[in-house]
Amino acid sequence: MTFSLFIEQLLNGVQLGVMLFLMAAGLTLVFGIMNLINLAHGSLYMAGAFFAATVFQISGSFLLAVPIAVALTALVGGVVERAVLRQFYARSHLDQVLVTFGLILVFNDAVRLIWGVVPVPLAPPEALAGSVHLFGGVDYPAFRLAILGVGALVALGLYFVVSHTRIGMWIRAGASNRPMASALGVDVELVFSLVFSAGAGLAGLAGLMAGPITAVQVGMGEPILILALVVTVIGGIGSIRGAFVAALMIGVGDTFGRVLLPPALGSMAIFMLMAAILAWRPKGLFPVHG
Amino acid sequence: MADTIAKPGGLSVMLRVSWPILLILALLAFAPTLSNALDNPFLVRLFTRAVIFAMAAVALNFVLGFGGLVSLMHGGLAGIGAYAVAIMAFHDYDGSKFLGVFPGTSDLAILIPVAMLAAGLGAALTGIVALRTSGAYFIMITLAFNQMLYYFFVALQQYGGDDGLQILSNLTLAGFDISRRATFYYVALVALCAELFFFSRVVASRFGTILQACAQNERRVTAIGIPPLRYKLAALAISGAAAGLAGALWASGQQFVSPSELSWDRSGDYIVMAVLGGTGRVWGPVLGAVVFVLLEAFLPAWTQFWQAPFGVVVILIVVFLRGGLIDLMGGSLARPTGGGR
Amino acid sequence: MPSLLAVSELNKRFGGLVATSNLSLDVQPGETHALIGPNGAGKTTLIAQLQGELRPDSGAISFNGADITHEPPHRRARLGIARSFQITSVFPEFTALANVALAAQAREPHGFRFWKEAANDPALTAPALDALKTIGLDNRASVIAQDLSHGERRQLELAMALAMKPKLLLLDEPMAGMGRQDGQRMTRILANLKSSYAILIVEHDMDAVFALADRVSVLVAGAVIASGTADTIRADPLVKAAYLGHRG
């Protein structure tokens, strides 16, 4: 492997890691705080991409599509949380798996009904269409670099919010001790709604950024959902820091695994990694509870 | 009191408790006749699908309904069984050797045990990791392992990769021809009956009692002197082997297997079937699988967008029908009364 | 006579909190040894370390002459240590009989028997019924455990412990949450068991403790501050100040 190829793959890996973090952040917070397994998180990723594609078609502006699509996805997340999922926080994990599985079916059909079955075009903004020359003679697509930057910023912002602000304190209080949080006068229901919507918005952001690279189509969220679940489990369910570390690990590990190993092994590398880490630490790298 | 220690009530008790499944099986036996009468070969294929899905869902329910283990990898485990058959048949047709050592075969009398062994081993190996955890971790890890198996078979270029693998040789069962659809259907139905009988015995046995106890209160199981892990692991391996049997029959019936059969939504489907039918009894998932397959076959004729209403049905089942469809057939039936159910 | 259970210099911390502090204690064969102390003194934590659910940070536990400090809980159960939990712990979906039958089954070398029906096997139901009779719960044998009253579930837990044919009973507040009548009933049951088993019992009800115990140890902040016969403990000024005084 040449040095420039190495750098390129490394960037690819970090970029995948950043996307995974955006997905895993919502999953891990929702699980850590509300004790909910949300298999339909990938549907929100898909929704973000489709919303962006529509705004882009109407306005021709990717930059305008970003905030609108994120807001719409957060809104959808909020509505689903209020209408359906809220009833299931206290139910068994099996019930949660079934309900969110049912939601995936509903979401997929809703998208087919509105946007049809053909992939919808979504182009990156003009300014980011080309490549950037990096050190060491590496050419790297500007749009991918932008994804990396946005993801890193969001990760930093999220870390700051959770660890240094009042709402972050509520979130942490809610995660570790619900009765205590309500006793302290925290509006737990409101925090739950906000957290779920924020997680949905982040998933939407990941989806709309992936749109120009992959394809905006039904079911696009499912492969990444499973990787994000792996990230969540490795990081320790409920831990933002764990999600960040694990996302980078999985992003880079997956990318290099596919390049360096024979295909049958390369595609399984991250799952082996997960198995190894869990055999060593069953509650993940940064366990939150107990 | 006396009757709790008295001898089992024999045939009459068996009939009272399990008449719905006997009825279902009896009805299923007439599927080829019906198909002939209506001159509609599609029906036999449809019911073959129902019977094989039922086998996979029953296998899953052994750990789900009785062991409290929500596995999202049973699609993958069934896939191992399916690929075992397809790969060995491929080598038989080809004259080559698997891993350069094992000659292929097209006889299910050998293929089925091989498939069950492979799937059981797969379940045990993944189970060693997955069972170190519990609850949500277990669910997510099994889902990840399902995906791992999916990618593994996608990557096997020699065996068709993404496109799947066609079975070109003629499959036999201990030398007998089973290529007629009706014949194969009865083979599958007999296999399902055998599976139901096997699991209803195991569930009521000492092993089954421990498994159910683990689902209810693992701490207590340990405190009375039983280490839970090895029993849960054994249950998972048995369940995996049974899923492998379902997969083997699936591949044989289709003469084809592809990675898409291993996708994680198939694992989700099995959970839906089990819960839809009822997880409280060994045979509950059979009912769920039949209803599932019928809905899947006939809803699309009614509307192109049938998945959404189906998803809503799934949600409503969870909300309103806690014991599954068998609850509708008489509440007392779904109630466990002790060691066995 | 060698001790049945001997604990020496046991220590356990939860973060900064010292739950067990250099604790030594023994239970003689046939003895009923009561452990008293205020809430949070570390009684349940000690019981959990004896049963094996918690690992001590340091110290040693020996049982019947063998060092069991590093034995996992299921093996200690097989060696003859049975625990009843402070918060009732049974199999809620099984009948009372099936609960006790499983405890009897646990004595078999292994549970990898897949074919014979367990619920009707007299090898399991007979000893289970015996245990239920001893506890006086045999008329409720076919009731699902979650439909039993609280007091009955506590009795059921004791029956499960007996079905294990243990040498030592670790009873963590067996009367907790019971009414007066049920409590007295339980005291009578325990008085009957006293002659057949060594017992380490945690209990708040002083009447029951003084009626049952051959020896009483007082635990405060993870350490034994006094140990002796019921009368010595009653008279001990240190105990009065540290513990009995609090209870008014």
Ligand SMILES: Nc1ncnc2c1ncn2[C@@H]1O[C@H](COP(=O)(O)OP(=O)(O)O)[C@@H](O)[C@H]1O
């Ligand atoms: N798993 C644990 N983690 C942290 N602290 C614990 C844990 N278990 C018990 N404690 C603490 O140890 C102390 C002793 O508890 P416990 O043994 O339950 O007391 P007792 O049974 O005498 O009332 C208490 O302060 C309790 O809060």
Ligand SMILES: [Mg+2]
């Ligand atoms: Mg206590």
